[in-house]
Amino acid sequence: MVKANEIERVCVVGAGFMGAQIGLQCAAYGYPVRMVDTAPEALSRAREDQSLELDRRVDAGQIITAEREAIRGRIRFTASLQEGAADADLVIEAVPERLELKRAVFARLDQLCPTRTILATNSSSIRISLIEDATGRPDRVLNLHFYARVWERPMVELMRGMATSEDTIQRARRFARSIGMVPLIVRRESTGFIYNRIWRAIKKECLRVIAEGVATHEDVDRAWMIANGAPMGPCGYMDLIGLDVVRDIEQVYYGESGDPSDGPPQFLLDKIARGELGVKTGAGFYTYPDPAFEDPAWLKGSDG
Numbered sequence: 001m002v003k004a005n006e007i008e009r010v011c012v013v014g015a016g017f018m019g020a021q022i023g024l025q026c027a028a029y030g031y032p033v034r035m036v037d038t039a040p041e042a043l044s045r046a047r048e049d050q051s052l053e054l055d056r057r058v059d060a061g062q063i064i065t066a067e068r069e070a071i072r073g074r075i076r077f078t079a080s081l082q083e084g085a086a087d088a089d090l091v092i093e094a095v096p097e098r099l100e101l102k103r104a105v106f107a108r109l110d111q112l113c114p115t116r117t118i119l120a121t122n123s124s125s126i127r128i129s130l131i132e133d134a135t136g137r138p139d140r141v142l143n144l145h146f147y148a149r150v151w152e153r154p155m156v157e158l159m160r161g162m163a164t165s166e167d168t169i170q171r172a173r174r175f176a177r178s179i180g181m182v183p184l185i186v187r188r189e190s191t192g193f194i195y196n197r198i199w200r201a202i203k204k205e206c207l208r209v210i211a212e213g214v215a216t217h218e219d220v221d222r223a224w225m226i227a228n229g230a231p232m233g234p235c236g237y238m239d240l241i242g243l244d245v246v247r248d249i250e251q252v253y254y255g256e257s258g259d260p261s262d263g264p265p266q267f268l269l270d271k272i273a274r275g276e277l278g279v280k281t282g283a284g285f286y287t288y289p290d291p292a293f294e295d296p297a298w299l300k301g302s303d304g
Contacts, residue, residue, distance in 0.1 A: 007118070007175045011036060011088035013081065013105060017242060017280065018122055019094035020046035021150040024053060027074040028151075029179040035077045036084035043077045050075065081105075085112050090175060092144060094122040097248035102126060103134040110135035118168055120144035124196050124245075125252040127189050128161040138163035143186070144172055145193055148240065151180075157193045159186035191256060200253070203246070204262075206234040211265035217285045221293055222301065235285040236293050239278035243271055243285075 008031070012023040015037035023046070027033045037043050054068045063071075078084050085091050091113060093105055102121060109119050119141045121128055132138040143159035156176045160169055169185070176183040186193050192200050206220050215223075221233025238246050247264045254263040271277075271284065278284030292298045 006116075006171055007089040007178075008032075009088050009090075010034075011085045011091045012094060013037075013084070013091060013109070014094035014096075014122075015039075015042045015046035015077070016094065016096075017245075018146060018148060018150075019092075020049050021148060022092055022094060022122065022146055023075060024050045024071070025146075025150045025179050025181075027071045031074065031179070033075045034084040034088070035075060036079070036081055037077075038079050040079065043079070047075075047077060081108060082112050085109055085117075088113060088117055090118045090120065090172075092120050092122055097123060097125055097245060097252065099126055099130060099252075103131050106131050106141070107134040110137060116140075118142070118171060120172065122146055124193075125191060125249045127191060128159065128164070129189060132161040132163065139165040140168050142168055142172055143193065144176070145196075146181070147195065154181050155184055155195075156181040157184045157186055157195070159189065159193055161189075191253065200249075203234055203238065204250075207265050207268060208261075210235075211267055218292070218298075221285075222299060225293070225299060232293055236291060239284035239286055239288070239291070241278070242280055243268060243277050247272055 010026045010031045011034045012019045012026070013036045015023070015035045019035065019037070023033045023035045035043065035046055037046070051072070054063070054071060057063045058065055058068050091109055093102060095101055095105055102123065106119055113119070115137065117140070119135060119137065121131060121143055122145055123143060124145055128141050128143045132141045135141060138161060141161055142164050143157065145157040145159070147153040147155060158169060158172055158176070173183045184194055190197060209215050209220055210217050217235040221235050224230060224233040232240070247268060250262065250264040254260070275281055276283045279288050282288050286292055
């Protein structure tokens with residue numbers, strides 16, 4: 001592996017669905033990683049999810065047992081932000097999509113990290129320009145947005161803020177390549193960046209089709225899967241992301257536009273209120289494990 005020389009240690013703040021994957025990807029390419037989360041259960045779940053993925057790779061012959069243990073050994077878990085970030089060259093924040101929470105995390109990181117440290121947000125909707133003034137280093141902050149599952153969708157979007165330096169962008173670009181990612185440069189600020197701006201239009205229309213009673217979520221997904229030869233449809237993918245995360249992202253768009261049509265539909269809010277958040281809770285649009293859309297017969301409409 002060829003590392004970006006100036007980035008040697010990585011800290012991931014937020015050990016949820018995305019944070020755990022980002023941390024594993026970095027460790028798999030040789031970087032020492034510290035995973036930080038104030039919730040012990042999040043750290044435990046991240047450790048378990050990472051171990052399961054590494055076991056899968058061993059079983060698939062992608063890595064050998066010794067490599068699995070080496071990767072595990074490069075990841076440390078802590079509830080202390082100071083311990084996790086104090087000597088990091090790059091911090092990737094992956095906490096929930098709430099602006100004030102992210103600003104608070106960045107302000108604290110600015111106090112704890114060396115001046116050389118790059119502070120990045122994995123936010124899928126919040127622009128770094130809304131966070132940068134929480135720090136005293138606006139030239140060393142950026143959006144560094146990964147997609148789930150990271151190793152299956154090897155791309156990362158880089159978007160600068162109002163003062164992000166070209167050096168910061170290039171260091172982040174080299175780092176992305178060093179962990180097997182294709183860096184995509186967002187040339188001007190855009191809520192949703194590149195892919196998510198396109199995906200958001202699809203997601204929003206799918207939610208509207210369901211909310212208006214035009215079609216069931218099953219037939220929305222069947223249409224998508226058949227037309228595109230995809231393994232899951234938009235509703236299945238929303239389950240994978242987490243319906244609460246989908247809601248938070250839609251709220252960002254609504255907050256910017258003030259257009260009620262940009263807000264999350266009521267049926268989605270009702271699902272969330274019932275605890276139906278998708279894969280992570282075992283129920284969302286589908287039930288998990290073994291969602292109906294994985295059955296070839298279901299795709300042909302055998303559920304009636």
